[in-house]
Amino acid sequence: MTQATPTHTAASVPLVDGVQGIVADWSSDQRAFKNVPWGKAMMWIFLLSDTFIFSSFLISYMTVRMSAVEPWPNASEVFALTLFGKSIPLILIAIMTFVLISSSGTMAMAVKFGYEKNRKMTFILLLLTAALGATFVGMQAFEWTKLIHEGVRPWGNPMGAAQFGSAFFMITGFHGTHVSIGVIFLIIVAIKVYRGDLDNERPGFLTGRKGNYEMVETMGLYWHFVDLVWVFIFAVFYLW
Amino acid sequence: MDYAAHDASTFAPPAEVGEMELYHAKTFIGKYIWSQDAKVIAIQYAITAIGIGLVALVLSWMMRLQLGFPDTFNFIDPSNYLQSVTLHGMIMVIYLLTALFLGGFGNYLIPLMVGARDMVFPYVNMVSYWVYLAAVLLLVASFFVPGGPTGAGWTLYPPQAILQGTPGATWGIILMLVSLALFIIGFTMGGLNYVVTVLQARTRGMTLMRMPLTIWGIFMATVLALLAFPALFVSAIMMLFDLLLGTSFFMPALVSMGQQGEHTGGNPILFQHLFWFFGHPEVYIVALPAFGIVSDLLSVHARKNIFGYRMMVWAIVAIGGLSFVVWAHHMYVSGMNPYFGFFFATTTLIIAIPTALKVYNWVLTLWHGNIHLTVPMLFAIGFIFAFIHGGLTGLFLGNVTVSVPLSDTMFVVAHFHMVMAVAPIMVVFGAIYHWYPKITGRMLDDAMGKFHFWATFLGTYAIYLPMHYLGFLGVPRRYFAVGGTDFIPESAQSLNAGITIAALIVGAVQMVFLYNLVWSYFKGKPSGGNPWNATTLEWQTPDTPPTHGNFGPTLPVVYRWAYDYSVPGADQDFIPQNVPAGEVARSGSKS
Numbered sequence: 001m002t003q004a005t006p007t008h009t010a011a012s013v014p015l016v017d018g019v020q021g022i023v024a025d026w027s028s029d030q031r032a033f034k035n036v037p038w039g040k041a042m043m044w045i046f047l048l049s050d051t052f053i054f055s056s057f058l059i060s061y062m063t064v065r066m067s068a069v070e071p072w073p074n075a076s077e078v079f080a081l082t083l084f085g086k087s088i089p090l091i092l093i094a095i096m097t098f099v100l101i102s103s104s105g106t107m108a109m110a111v112k113f114g115y116e117k118n119r120k121m122t123f124i125l126l127l128l129t130a131a132l133g134a135t136f137v138g139m140q141a142f143e144w145t146k147l148i149h150e151g152v153r154p155w156g157n158p159m160g161a162a163q164f165g166s167a168f169f170m171i172t173g174f175h176g177t178h179v180s181i182g183v184i185f186l187i188i189v190a191i192k193v194y195r196g197d198l199d200n201e202r203p204g205f206l207t208g209r210k211g212n213y214e215m216v217e218t219m220g221l222y223w224h225f226v227d228l229v230w231v232f233i234f235a236v237f238y239l240w
Numbered sequence: 241m242d243y244a245a246h247d248a249s250t251f252a253p254p255a256e257v258g259e260m261e262l263y264h265a266k267t268f269i270g271k272y273i274w275s276q277d278a279k280v281i282a283i284q285y286a287i288t289a290i291g292i293g294l295v296a297l298v299l300s301w302m303m304r305l306q307l308g309f310p311d312t313f314n315f316i317d318p319s320n321y322l323q324s325v326t327l328h329g330m331i332m333v334i335y336l337l338t339a340l341f342l343g344g345f346g347n348y349l350i351p352l353m354v355g356a357r358d359m360v361f362p363y364v365n366m367v368s369y370w371v372y373l374a375a376v377l378l379l380v381a382s383f384f385v386p387g388g389p390t391g392a393g394w395t396l397y398p399p400q401a402i403l404q405g406t407p408g409a410t411w412g413i414i415l416m417l418v419s420l421a422l423f424i425i426g427f428t429m430g431g432l433n434y435v436v437t438v439l440q441a442r443t444r445g446m447t448l449m450r451m452p453l454t455i456w457g458i459f460m461a462t463v464l465a466l467l468a469f470p471a472l473f474v475s476a477i478m479m480l481f482d483l484l485l486g487t488s489f490f491m492p493a494l495v496s497m498g499q500q501g502e503h504t505g506g507n508p509i510l511f512q513h514l515f516w517f518f519g520h521p522e523v524y525i526v527a528l529p530a531f532g533i534v535s536d537l538l539s540v541h542a543r544k545n546i547f548g549y550r551m552m553v554w555a556i557v558a559i560g561g562l563s564f565v566v567w568a569h570h571m572y573v574s575g576m577n578p579y580f581g582f583f584f585a586t587t588t589l590i591i592a593i594p595t596a597l598k599v600y601n602w603v604l605t606l607w608h609g610n611i612h613l614t615v616p617m618l619f620a621i622g623f624i625f626a627f628i629h630g631g632l633t634g635l636f637l638g639n640v641t642v643s644v645p646l647s648d649t650m651f652v653v654a655h656f657h658m659v660m661a662v663a664p665i666m667v668v669f670g671a672i673y674h675w676y677p678k679i680t681g682r683m684l685d686d687a688m689g690k691f692h693f694w695a696t697f698l699g700t701y702a703i704y705l706p707m708h709y710l711g712f713l714g715v716p717r718r719y720f721a722v723g724g725t726d727f728i729p730e731s732a733q734s735l736n737a738g739i740t741i742a743a744l745i746v747g748a749v750q751m752v753f754l755y756n757l758v759w760s761y762f763k764g765k766p767s768g769g770n771p772w773n774a775t776t777l778e779w780q781t782p783d784t785p786p787t788h789g790n791f792g793p794t795l796p797v798v799y800r801w802a803y804d805y806s807v808p809g810a811d812q813d814f815i816p817q818n819v820p821a822g823e824v825a826r827s828g829s830k831s
Contacts, residue, residue: 027447027448028253030256030446031256032439038436045432045436049431060514069504069505155488155502166481166487170487
């Protein structure tokens with residue numbers, strides 16, 4: 001118990017490929033997912049649970065949309081912006097989507113540089129990811145403000161069914177909260193990288209667990225998930 | 241590594257990871273209050289759950305007093321009655337049983353039984369408990385706000401749950417929904433720990449198919465909870481929005497008390513679908529740990545291996561999977577598409593197959609066993625009775641044509657109390673009598689235990705058997721008073737009075753159990769490390785009660801499954817999981 005080894009060890013067990021490998025891993029002792037650190041396993045299972053939350057939100061939205069008694073507002077008109085004298089449908093949403101998807105790219109690169117123990121590049125890319133995420137939230141705030149000015153409220157709106165505003169604020173709000181929490185944690189991880197906590201295995205402030213670069217990948221899993229959820233929200237809320 | 245080349249009973253592969261980092265607290269507060277030790281967290285969970293459960297017990301008395309002796313007690317008005325019904329159900333299902341089985345037994349037993357030093361993320365585990373406590377305190381707070389707690393029924397169906405006229409529609413329902421959301425957040429933190437500990441932190445030699453069924457039950461229930469609670473979380477948020485922001489997710493346009501409401505176009509059936517998508521798996525979140533634990537109790541106290549271990553595991557997995565596709569059998573009379581009834585009745589009856597398989601295996605475990613009628617064994621047998629009973633009435637309610645006339649009658653109340661109240665609570669008691677020696681180092685008093693068992697077992701039958709009959713007569717559930725109803729005979733009232741007396745007695749008997757818990761902690765017979773001669777790892781710890789880190793300097797290595805009882809040729813009638821084949825004492829040497 002005195003010797004403290006983190007719960008992540010690189011390939012200590014030779015792995016078998018394919019279905020046979022899965023069977024071998026699950027029928028073995030100690031670990032069902034060989035060479036997967038605890039934090040990563042926990043993040044995957046959390047994301048599975050979170051998937052059910054977002055699925056419930058989206059299915060509920062579809063249900064209330066189908067059973068609404070008033071016509072549903074046309075999303076491409078509601079979310080149009082007038083730029084250079086022309087009304088362009090969904091342009092802001094398109095830019096937001098582009099920004100968020102780009103942040104997934106920078107996150108993936110941060111993970112790569114993290115495993116190469118390239119502190120400087122990891123730090124820069126994590127900060128860039130956080131900046132893109134914050135930009136996304138900022139644009140979402142702009143979009144909310146615009147809609148609120150146009151009279152859209154959770155309890156009603158001038159364009160049609162009241163559930164349009166309800167579902168819009170609830171779902172984008174819940175997703176925006178996820179992005180905001182992600183930005184905060186990206187900054188925390190970036191600071192840890194910058195200070196060298198992950199190289200020095202400095203214990204965490206609350207948990208006392210030693211830092212390591214797999215933390216960057218776990219952070220990345222969460223971030224990619226939030227992006228993926230946005231793709232579904234984009235498809236069923238804005239394009240439908 | 242080629243595992244197949246080795247004889248599994250003599251060889252365990254080398255450790256794949258190093259030792260877990262543990263934070264050893266130095267102060268009293270660090271050890272017992274803000275504790276990161278799963279065993280202390282388990283006891284915190286258990287005490288909180290039992291405490292709030294006692295509140296729910298008193299609420300059931302309020303309800304029964306009104307039903308048994310209407311117009312007698314002027315401290316029970318219709319509002320109090322509905323609030324008692326609601327909070328009794330909600331507390332018992334979620335804040336007592338879910339928290340006790342997963343937070344209590346899960347925390348205590350998972351690390352010990354899989355051979356881990358602690359849960360994988362002790363800090364998150366600690367926060368889980370404190371969030372749970374906050375959820376409980378919010379729930380308790382609803383008794384003290386204007387209007388009192390919600391009286392919407394534990395299912396909280398809109399529109400009535402948030403309309404004026406339902407008790408607690410101003411503050412009670414808000415606190416209820418926020419408390420549920422907090423409970424789910426807290427549970428998720430704990431649940432992730434339980435799942436990852438089982439999957440990723442087992443000791444050397446502990447394969448999934450060598451795990452005790454207790455762990456399988458708790459593991460699968462946790463998986464269900466992680467996937468089912470999101471639907472409740474979402475419906476709680478949406479209902480809060482309907483209430484506080486004036487949205488209309490669940491609320492249709494309606495006229496209430498002569499006033500046109502502010503809502504328009506919502507979908508109340510959507511809430512029922514979301515609620516039962518959580519609610520049905522919830523039944524199995526409570527039942528699967530009970531299934532697992534009772535399998536171990538039967539095996540240990542009948543000195544015989546569990547019958548059909550692999551089938552038992554796969555039945556747990558199958559029941560868990562199927563429990564997600566049966567939810568609308570709670571909604572036959574909701575006005576949903578009648579074809580749904582056909583589908584959900586079919587899936588519901590399919591779930592009877594793995595369930596019946598488990599019951600047969602429990603009974604076959606007892607067959608030709610060396611049965612010790614200890615208190616845990618009595619409760620385990622009591623469970624089999626209650627569960628078969630409740631399972632059979634489930635067949636009535638699973639079929640649409642039989643279920644529709646029985647909907648919302650006392651028959652339903654009797655059914656779900658048998659299957660998911662009496663049956664799991666029998667296992668909770670059995671488990672406490674079984675593991676109390678490991679937790680405290682002392683045995684619970686046997687005489688008090690036997691009295692507790694017989695009074696509880698016979699008492700619950702006295703409550704729920706007649707209740708089925710009331711249901712057949714058409715006595716509705718949740719009614720404050722039936723009044724002069726032609727189709728219900730006068731004699732139903734005397735049956736109700738008898739049920740109430742039985743309920744008061746059964747409730748009072750639980751005080752003997754609580755007294756036993758406290759008395760035995762100080763005066764009980766010292767138990768030693770392994771009083772039941774059980775094989776699983778928690779009984780092989782060097783210290784009793786186990787210290788932080790559980791297993792002393794070296795972790796145990798597992799060489800066999802958890803059920804080597806009465807092995808032919810061995811000197812003792814049990815072989816612990818950490819004994820290799822070569823070290824089993826065999827003086828007879830028949831072979």
